Amino acid sequence: MNLVYFLGLIFQAALVFTASTLLFDILHFFLHKWENSRFALLREFSRWHDVHHKFLDKEMKVNPSWAKANLWCHLVPEFIVSILGTMVFVMWFDWIAVLFVALIHTGLFALRVKDNGRDINHTDMDRLNGQRGFVFVTPTYHALHHVHPHQFFSSFLSLFDVLFGTNCPIKGRRFLVTGASGAYGQALTQRLEKLGAIIETAKFGEDYEIDHYDRLGEKLQKADVLVLAHGAKTDECWTANYTSFVDLIEKFRVIGKDRLTPPEIWAVGSEIELHGDMGIEALKPYAASKRAFAARAREFYTSPDLTYRHIVPAAFTSRMGKGLMSADVAAALSLFLIKRGFTYVPVTYTTLAVWNYIRFRFIPWPKSVRKAPIISNKSA
Structure with a gap:
């Protein structure tokens, strides 16, 4: 494996990871949008995601009583969507790069399961930082999604929120x-x-x-x-x-x-x-x-x-x-x-x-x- 090929794999993996997280961000947006859908199945999917917001509420407090429900209603579906959203890129990218990204998603999922749904973005917080970040999603940035559930949908890069103007809550403030x-x-x-x-x-x-x-x-x-x-x-x-x-x-x-x-x-x-x-x-x-x-x-x-x-x-x-x-x-x-x-x-x-x-x-x-x-x- 020469250096050029290796660097190409890294670049492809970065693109696949970014694209797969953007696909999840789009789904994430619709999970909130579907809470008032006229279709029962879509409302049900939205209710599954709402379990995650009960696990980590608007006050940024983790509720352990929702940990098991969060696993089955949020973590497992999120992992499945992430893997499917990653594997689809095998049609355009080197399979090794795609597999590498799939392994990253798998490792992150395993860590979240091990810690009962907690990670750097999902933990008790008493005070958010005024410096929320712009390009990359920081713990404060994601915390703001839990405080304002209809804003801050991005999960890795802020691209979705920048494109669709969901980076600053206004309604009701x-x-x-x-x-x-x-x-x-x-x-x-x-x-x-x-x-x-x-x-x-x-x-x-x-x-x-x-x-x-x-x-x-x-x-x-x-x-x-x-x-x-x-x-x-x-x-x-x-x-x-x-x-x-x-x-x-x-x-x-x-x-x-x-x-x-x-x-x-x-x-x-x-x-x-x-x-x-x-x-x-x-x-x-x-x-x-x-x-x-x-x-x-x-x-x-x-x-x-x-x-x-x-x-x-x-x-x-x-x-x-x-x-x-x-x-x-x-x-x-x-x-x-x-x-x-x-x-x-x-x-x-x-x-x-x-x-x-x-x-x-x-x-x-x-x-x-x-x-x-x-x-x-x-x-x-």
Whole structure:
């Protein structure tokens, strides 16, 4: 067996394993879809799978009393489907590669049986990690499927959820939105409501003021997702674009510290994070405040205590000025990417937001940006 042939086998085995798990993900989706089917047999298959969700419930607690039923109603059928979904590829791939994948599935099945259905993805959890992963399915990622059974269907790669937009639960969740009267905030809340979200709004001067957030406490307690869509381009921009963003995120982080799933934040940034004020005097305070928040947001983005999404739109039409896309288009594109698991959300026609990802994640910000003076204002 020469090296080229061996490497070819490894590559084929990787393709077969990925494809076979994708086939299972498709079946997995339908097992949930069939719970309301008009066909009794399909509803029965769905009930079998529901046993698995009783074995590991929405609170991420394993119920040993369901272990035997989980074996026969979930583990055995899953193994059979995995083997059949693997063997079909013998028509296109080297049989040795296919056999190798079948042996992997067999070994994983044996380990699960040995441990009464428990494995790295199926165990008691008191707190999920805010860093759920994107390409590969992590224990936190799969745990989210048990918390939200109609989302997060992928089992190995997140390909299914990325393709079909099942990577972010929206229906039935409570969203607390700032800036909901602005162009983007209004468009986003309307689209969220159409998707079944429960919307609450937070108004500056009514629900909160800078350094005074107590009136917002009850709304934050109820919220699953905090959406920060407010902002300003005037002299008030520091309190609007930096201080209030950081304060609200930190308050929400404290409120959600004992939740099973970390609090989720959607914060609206700007492509000005990358290109700066471009020498335009009127843009300097706005650019400085947005860049200062982006520098601070890197910590939120990587924190295990939060699921933080950084939305970076190109210019859209609003009270702040005209853009080449409407706020509704910006909101639609944001949700398209968010539903596919993006935590950095480039909503762009310039590509600058895409390039800004490198700036946002990896390039150290100068101290002059990270420690820029904050102008004291009374608006947000």
